[in-house]
Amino acid sequence: MAPCRKDGPTKKTMNRGAWTPEEDQKLAHCIQTHGAKKWKTVSTKSGLNRCGKSCRLRWLNYLRPNIKRGNISDEEEDLILRLHKLLGNRWSLIAGRLPGRTDNEIKNYWNSHLCKKASHVEEKPETSTTQETIVQDNIIGGSVMLENKDSISGSVDSDVIFDVNEFLDFSNDVSYEFDWVNKLLEFEQIQFPENTNI
DNA sequence: AACAGCCACAACCGCCTTAGT
DNA sequence: GACTAAGGCGGTTGTGGCTGT
The missing domain is CATH 1.10.10.60 (Homeodomain-like)
Structure with missing residues (x-):
């Protein structure tokens, strides 16, 4: 949408810049x-x-109350890296998994810190982009179906099914609960055991 | 001390989606 | 269904502070 509509103050007459x-x-x-x-x-x-x-x-x-500013912990940083790998630049979704953090903060943090880190990691051989494709391809139609991909893992003996809506529904999370993270990390370890040391 | 370059982050811009009529 | 207003999101920019020369 246009930033500020015709009715009401126009762009020219609006206050801009830093807030007092x-x-x-x-x-x-x-x-x-x-x-x-x-x-x-x-x-x-x-x-x-x-x-x-x-x-x-x-x-x-x-x-907003309960906002955390600065001092992003190693744990949070690791989480951001993993989530970004999984979700891409879906900053609001990533922020939703980090209580007290905003999408803007995470985006800025990514662009100034983690972007380099991530690209550095990607330079290493064997860091597969295939897995990302598979994950993204499977997040379709409201559920995530992670099939046994012999070409990648070969060691997985059963299908893993997530409900992506549940997975990405952050509305009920108030505290810093890591159940879903564990789920994600478990999945990562099962599917891509060679890639768990980011 | 002065300047240049870099970095971090707040804020803006424009596109897309959603809700209301 | 078409149109409009408003909300939400991701990308980008502007600027102030820090650091090195």
């Missing part, structure tokens, strides 16, 4: 009243000369 503490305060106050969904309403009622998208971004990335 006063703006943050106004935004937080307005969201308390109107909720963090109706961004058009929030942007107009708050008196901020910002478009709804800008308000949304500011809230989601900085003002």
Whole structure:
């Protein structure tokens, strides 16, 4: 969609750039009243000369409660690497598995830190892109069917089936639970035992 | 001390999807 | 079903701070 629509303030008259503490305060106050969904309403009622998208971004990335900033742990980093391998640049999905982290933060972290790391890993021979293709090919139609691929593993003796909707449904996860991660890592180890030491 | 280059990150842009009419 | 407004997402850019020369 267009960033800011014709009705209301135009691009030229809108506030842009860094947010001030006063703006943050106004935004937080307005969201308390109107909720963090109706961004058009929030942007107009708050008196901020910002478009709804800008308000949304500011809230989601900085003002939202329970946000973790900085200090991405080794565990989280490893998780990001693995998830990126599995999901690609689906930052919102990846962020959904890291409580308190935002897609923007993860995206930035990836671009500035992990991108190099990942490409370095890929330079090594035997790091298969085939497996990625297989995983992606299998995430179709609401379920993930991971079949026994002799050419890759040869040691798997049964099909593994995930419900991708369940797998990617992050709505119920509040705490830092690793059940799903374990599931993923187990799968990785079964399918690609040679590639578990990222 | 001054400058250049690099890096990290906040914010913006534009496309796509979804919801409402 | 067509149209419009709004939300969501990923890519990109701008800028401030840090580091090396």
